Amino acid sequence: MNTDFARQAIEKISAENETRVTSVKDALGEFTATVPANSVVEVCQKLRDEHGFDMLADLCGSDRGPEEDPRFEVNYHLFSTQHYNRIRIKVELSEDSPKVDTVTTLWKTANWHERETYDLVGIVFEGHPDLRRILLPSDFDGHALRKDYPLRGYEPYSLT
Amino acid sequence: MEPVSTDVIASPEMMDESLDSQMTISMGPQHPSTHGVLRLELVLDGEMVVTAKPDIGYLHTGMEKLFEYKKYQQGIVITDRMDYLNPLGNNLAYVMAAEKLLQLEIPPRAQIIRVLMCELQRIASHMVWLGTHALDIGAMSPFFFCFRQREKILNLIEAASGGRMTPSYFRIGGLMMDLPAGFERRVKQFLEDFPAAMDTFETLVSGNTIWQSRTREIGYINKEDAIQWGLTGPCLRGSGVELDLRRHNPYTGYETYDFEIPVEHGCDVWARFRVRMRELYESAKIVTQALERLKPGPIKADAPKVVLPDRDDMRKHMDSLIHHFLIVAEGFNVPPGEVYMPIEASKGELGVYMKSNGGPKPERVHFRGPSFVNLSALPDMSEGEMIADVVAIIGSLDIVLGEIDR
Numbered sequence: 001m002n003t004d005f006a007r008q009a010i011e012k013i014s015a016e017n018e019t020r021v022t023s024v025k026d027a028l029g030e031f032t033a034t035v036p037a038n039s040v041v042e043v044c045q046k047l048r049d050e051h052g053f054d055m056l057a058d059l060c061g062s063d064r065g066p067e068e069d070p071r072f073e074v075n076y077h078l079f080s081t082q083h084y085n086r087i088r089i090k091v092e093l094s095e096d097s098p099k100v101d102t103v104t105t106l107w108k109t110a111n112w113h114e115r116e117t118y119d120l121v122g123i124v125f126e127g128h129p130d131l132r133r134i135l136l137p138s139d140f141d142g143h144a145l146r147k148d149y150p151l152r153g154y155e156p157y158s159l160t
Numbered sequence: 161m162e163p164v165s166t167d168v169i170a171s172p173e174m175m176d177e178s179l180d181s182q183m184t185i186s187m188g189p190q191h192p193s194t195h196g197v198l199r200l201e202l203v204l205d206g207e208m209v210v211t212a213k214p215d216i217g218y219l220h221t222g223m224e225k226l227f228e229y230k231k232y233q234q235g236i237v238i239t240d241r242m243d244y245l246n247p248l249g250n251n252l253a254y255v256m257a258a259e260k261l262l263q264l265e266i267p268p269r270a271q272i273i274r275v276l277m278c279e280l281q282r283i284a285s286h287m288v289w290l291g292t293h294a295l296d297i298g299a300m301s302p303f304f305f306c307f308r309q310r311e312k313i314l315n316l317i318e319a320a321s322g323g324r325m326t327p328s329y330f331r332i333g334g335l336m337m338d339l340p341a342g343f344e345r346r347v348k349q350f351l352e353d354f355p356a357a358m359d360t361f362e363t364l365v366s367g368n369t370i371w372q373s374r375t376r377e378i379g380y381i382n383k384e385d386a387i388q389w390g391l392t393g394p395c396l397r398g399s400g401v402e403l404d405l406r407r408h409n410p411y412t413g414y415e416t417y418d419f420e421i422p423v424e425h426g427c428d429v430w431a432r433f434r435v436r437m438r439e440l441y442e443s444a445k446i447v448t449q450a451l452e453r454l455k456p457g458p459i460k461a462d463a464p465k466v467v468l469p470d471r472d473d474m475r476k477h478m479d480s481l482i483h484h485f486l487i488v489a490e491g492f493n494v495p496p497g498e499v500y501m502p503i504e505a506s507k508g509e510l511g512v513y514m515k516s517n518g519g520p521k522p523e524r525v526h527f528r529g530p531s532f533v534n535l536s537a538l539p540d541m542s543e544g545e546m547i548a549d550v551v552a553i554i555g556s557l558d559i560v561l562g563e564i565d566r
Contacts, residue, residue, distance in 0.1 A: 058511050058528035077500050084408040109390030112536040135217040
């Protein structure tokens with residue numbers, strides 16, 4: 001896929017304020033922009049309103065492992081329903097404060113994606129209207145998709 | 161045995177309270193029209209839905225965790241179990257994500273067979289949707305007619321792959337094996353019979369006055385909201401957005417096929433129903449075109465370190481035997497990187513986010529299931545509707561809980 005459209009959008013956004021984008025990567029036909037946690041909402045809003053990336057296709061968290069720093073990352077996959085282009089916004093988060101501002105204010109669909117990411121990876125989305133577990137039971141201990149969480153859990157989970 | 165006390169079931173206090181206030185009921189998790197184990201927490205005012213809260217996770221089996229412990233080629237069988245009505249679509253998204261990381265070139269015959277099988281699978285998936293959607297609303301006979309058609313496709317998939325619901329037919333770098341003898345003739349036979357079956361559905365369902373009055377002007381979601389909620393596939397096209405990834409982000413050579421994108425502007429259950437019905441004709445058209453293009457040729461990419469060698473080769477060549485052993489025992493290393501591979505599954509955009517750290521097992525695999533996202537818009541669609549219409553709205557979303565809970 002052609003990444004020029006995404007590249008131009010990100011160049012324009014970082015030209016206005018250099019601190020908004022940390023680094024960019026263009027690999028395998030996909031354009032990735034890494035942004036600091038405090039500017040993710042701002043960058044997403046600019047991409048949505050000024051550059052036509054009007055749909056949040058996917059949002060997922062990922063754990064790089066306990067020894068890595070920054071340990072967590074959140075990927076926002078944006079899609080443009082007019083230009084059919086895609087862009088990935090990446091936020092890196094340290095283990096001490098796995099927190100990032102919610103994008104539910106921009107896209108309603110972010111609600112369940114963020115709940116899932118909170119549930120499985122343990123990333124807190126500040127300002128989320130209803131940040132509860134979604135796939136695992138509410139009394140589940142730990143976050144299952146973290147690398148230090150064992151595949152079979154700490155002990156057999158019982159529903160009773 | 162002690163007689164069951166009745167005062168708990170209908171105490172006067174409870175009755176009085178419910179007369180002038182709202183009532184919360186739990187629909188599911190064992191409700192036939194929730195298409196699986198979905199629980200809806202409905203707050204009702206009389207028969208009208210005030211709020212609807214889907215409660216999911218009953219089928220969660222930790223598949224995304226499991227991917228991280230399995231080699232790339234072992235992950236394919238897990239994808240079958242996600243959207244179990246469209247397993248070949250899941251296979252395709254997963255293998256294409258891995259192929260993108262490996263930068264493999266897939267031979268044309270394999271590409272055409274992938275398109276052919278995926279479109280057959282789309283017809284089968286839509287058949288289950290039509291049958292159960294009609295069953296939910298109260299029409300029983302379409303269910304049997306739909307499943308008869310689906311059975312024919314499952315037989316075809318079984319002939320090609322050996323599995324009916326869990327084919328795992330697509331492999332990283334190509335296909336599991338070539339199509340069996342006589343497969344093309346059987347597909348042609350199916351395509352000959354299919355228009356007559358579609359006529360039956362159009363008469364039984366589309367032309368039915370009760371059906372139309374049960375589906376028109378309910379479950380309304382406009383274009384802007386549909387994009388806000390991230391709806392994709394027939395649900396989005398039913399709200400007047402022309403978006404089909406087969407056309408707009410083409411993959412597997414879909415850009416060379418001639419088909420239309422059905423778009424309806426009603427934004428209601430009827431519009432989504434019409435989109436899917438028209439899609440069935442388009443899928444049959446693509447299958448016909450794919451059959452015409454089918455020429456003999458290789459079905460696996462030329463990458464001996466990734467693709468399993470043929471049995472015959474292994475008996476004759478030492479290096480094939482070594483490669484086979486290494487792929488099975490140790491797996492193959494995938495270059496570090498990350499991809500997001502979206503395809504147009506039968507329910508909408510199925511995206512696979514795959515991250516590799518250079519080893520034989522992925523570091524992270526995330527499935528963006530269309531059912532998961534489409535279901536999250538259910539509260540928006542069903543608030544203010546009658547409780548009986550909630551069943552119709554769920555049917556129009558075409559959800560599969562195996563994919564939602566993963």
